[in-house]
Amino acid sequence: CPFLIEAGCSVYADRPSACRTYPLERGVEKAGPNAPLKSHYAVVHHSYCKGHEERNTYTVRQWKREQRLDSFNLMNDLWAEVDAFFAGDPWQGEGHAGPRQQLAFMVCYNIDAFRAYSIENNLIVQYRLDRDQRRRIERDDAELLKFGFTWLMHVLGERKILRSR
Incomplete structure (x- = not known):
């Protein structure tokens, strides 16, 4: 180690x-x-x-x-969902490192860039989220990552997980 x-x-x-x-x-x-x-x-x-x-x-x-494994297991479980989603090839034939893959990489591996992207594109306010949830997403990296996973599956998979305003 x-x-x-x-x-x-x-x-x-x-x-x-x-x-x-x-x-x-x-x-x-x-x-x-x-x-x-x-x-x-x-x-x-x-x-x-x-x-x-x-x-x-x-x-x-x-x-x-x-x-104190519960929060770690929760994040691992959420990642397993995203990983299984990725295995279904949501890239729509865009090729290696296309825009959809770059977006997914940013959400999953660069939380600071995703935070900036979400602010720049007003992502959080585009969806029906209660005030407390929006506040948690804005202030907490883990909450932002959870939102990012859900948002990716919503946008890339065209799953209607999030409700637009």
């Missing part, structure tokens, strides 16, 4: 979900288009992991709570 130093994890408070989840591995499945995602967990054992030598035992629920 590039973040492991002599004193331990150098990014512990901000560690990603893979680190928080370990030694569990999480898999998700979806029974149908409108079905919720269902999580499955398995414990993995690696010889280098000293945690298996500890005497403490946890249930999956306890581990998720202690590691």
Whole structure:
């Protein structure tokens, strides 16, 4: 791990979900288009992991709570929806790095550019969102990313997820 130093994890408070989840591995499945995602967990054992030598035992629920995984799992679940959407090829034959792909890349990987784009194009005010939701989107990166995922599927997939004003 590039973040492991002599004193331990150098990014512990901000560690990603893979680190928080370990030694569990999480898999998700979806029974149908409108079905919720269902999580499955398995414990993995690696010889280098000293945690298996500890005497403490946890249930999956306890581990998720202690590691504060719910918000991370939510974002991973939302990403799984977007990733599955992308696998359906919403690019309409535009070719490599076309405008639709660049838009998707900006939303998913450059939150600062997407924030500027959404302000410049008045995205948030174009849709029927309650005042609190608009405020959260304007102030919080995670909320903006959630909106961005929904907006992408609305615009690229022509799904009527968002309601125009």
